[in-house]
Amino acid sequence: xxxxxxxxxxxxxxxxxxxxxxxxxxxxxxxxxxxxxxxxxxxxxxxxxxxxxxxxxxxxxxxxxxxxxxxxxxxxxxxxxxxxxxxxxxxxxxxxxxxxxxxxxxxxxxxxxxxxxxxxxxxxxxxxxxxxxxxxxxxxxxxxxxxxxxxxxxxxxxxxxxxxxxxxxxxxxxxxxxxxxxxxxxxxxxxxxxxxxxxxxxxxxxxxxxxxxxxxxxxxxxxxxxxxxxxxxxxxxxxxxxxxxxxxxxxxxxxxxxxxxxxxxxxxxxxxxxxxxxxxxxxxxxxxxxxxxxxxxxxxxxxxxxxxxx
Amino acid sequence: xxxxxxxxxxxxxxxxxxxxxxxxxxxxxxxxxxxxxxxxxxxxxxxxxxxxxxxxxxxxxxxxxxxxxxxxxxxxxxxxxxxxxxxxxxxxxxxxxxxxxxx
Numbered sequence: 496x497x498x499x500x501x502x503x504x505x506x507x508x509x510x511x512x513x514x515x516x517x518x519x520x521x522x523x524x525x526x527x528x529x530x531x532x533x534x535x536x537x538x539x540x541x542x543x544x545x546x547x548x549x550x551x552x553x554x555x556x557x558x559x560x561x562x563x564x565x566x567x568x569x570x571x572x573x574x575x576x577x578x579x580x581x582x583x584x585x586x587x588x589x590x591x592x593x594x595x596x597x598x599x600x601x602x603x604x605x606x607x608x609x610x611x612x613x614x615x616x617x618x619x620x621x622x623x624x625x626x627x628x629x630x631x632x633x634x635x636x637x638x639x640x641x642x643x644x645x646x647x648x649x650x651x652x653x654x655x656x657x658x659x660x661x662x663x664x665x666x667x668x669x670x671x672x673x674x675x676x677x678x679x680x681x682x683x684x685x686x687x688x689x690x691x692x693x694x695x696x697x698x699x700x701x702x703x704x705x706x707x708x709x710x711x712x713x714x715x716x717x718x719x720x721x722x723x724x725x726x727x728x729x730x731x732x733x734x735x736x737x738x739x740x741x742x743x744x745x746x747x748x749x750x751x752x753x754x755x756x757x758x759x760x761x762x763x764x765x766x767x768x769x770x771x772x773x774x775x776x777x778x779x780x781x782x783x784x785x786x787x788x789x790x791x792x793x794x795x796x797x798x799x800x801x802x803x804x805x
Numbered sequence: 806x807x808x809x810x811x812x813x814x815x816x817x818x819x820x821x822x823x824x825x826x827x828x829x830x831x832x833x834x835x836x837x838x839x840x841x842x843x844x845x846x847x848x849x850x851x852x853x854x855x856x857x858x859x860x861x862x863x864x865x866x867x868x869x870x871x872x873x874x875x876x877x878x879x880x881x882x883x884x885x886x887x888x889x890x891x892x893x894x895x896x897x898x899x900x901x902x903x904x905x906x907x908x
Contacts, residue, residue: 675888682881683881686878
């Protein structure tokens with residue numbers, strides 16, 4: 496009974512929040528609603544028994560994205576849009592939305608209902624993977640290739656973000672000697688480090704891993720950028736470059752190493768697999784933290800006066 | 806239905822009551838500062854009561870400790886965010902409620 500109530504509440508509130516996000520007039524309200532929707536969808540993932548996705552959704556989808564949106568908001572001058580300029584072709588909107596819903600619903604309904612999926616196959620070989628958590632086993636061992644390429648994509652994304660973001664050393668002058676924010680940073684840092692370390696370690700036998708730990712560390716980094724003198728990491732710094740490359744380089748090394756001993760690419764011997772996966776996850780955490788931190792611009796860009804104003 | 810169950814249910818209900826009161830406060834109070842007060846103070850207590858209620862049912866010390874850790878972290882963060890938001894509002898010149906009803 497309670498389950499039905501909870502799931503029903505989630506199922507109703509998610510589309511409603513999504514609609515609200517799109518339909519609020521004020522940008523700041525939309526951002527706050529977006530964060531609320533992210534938290535709700537994290538809850539929904541948890542209810543769907545996907546705690547790994549719930550963690551990432553809460554940390555990246557809601558926490559970091561929310562911080563990014565809020566920060567962007569502080570750059571813009573909010574003007575309330577006039578309600579007359581709204582598009583009035585809502586008939587087409589409804590038609591398109593229902594067509595999309597129909598197609599998606601059809602796609603879900605035609606899925607075979609009696610298929611067991613790949614779960615049993617993963618479970619059968621879990622002992623060889625070196626870890627006890629099926630998600631980590633798939634990500635770092637059975638489908639390590641995907642994760643390797645994913646990290647490469649993240650690196651490219653960080654390059655793009657740095658190309659767009661203004662390069663700043665220091666966010667603002669007024670936060671410098673603020674006792675409140677400094678104290679917050681001092682109190683939160685040990686907890687953030689502990690939590691991230693725990694998440695990497697727990698990834699071997701439970702929900703957790705490099706992505707979640709990296710997201711949480713990056714969250715701590717965002718707090719550091721906002722409250723301390725630490726500026727955004729700069730691509731020109733040699734240390735930042737090496738830190739960015741830690742994960743991919745180590746992963747590639749671990750992936751290529753079996754080739755020299757007659758094995759195949761990304762083939763982990765079951766005896767060493769657990770250790771290798773842990774080391775790779777640690778290295779990936781460093782890279783993911785920095786990549787996510789790179790997305791966060793330090794200070795608002797110098798205001799550009801619109802053309803024509805005196 | 807043991808004594809522990811009843812006790813836990815009482816704590817949970819009390820916590821939910823406090824959270825509800827805090828939410829009503831956010832919706833009804835007149836200015837930013839009053840709303841912040843309602844949200845951060847009352848919700849801290851509400852969450853604390855919920856955590857106590859849940860840890861009575863947790864069954865293991867480790868789980869109960871984790872729950873209390875969650876409460877502790879929320880306490881820290883809400884104390885700080887309350888101050889930060891209030892100060893940001895003050896800096897932007899958001900006035901405090903004068904104490905008179907307009908309607």
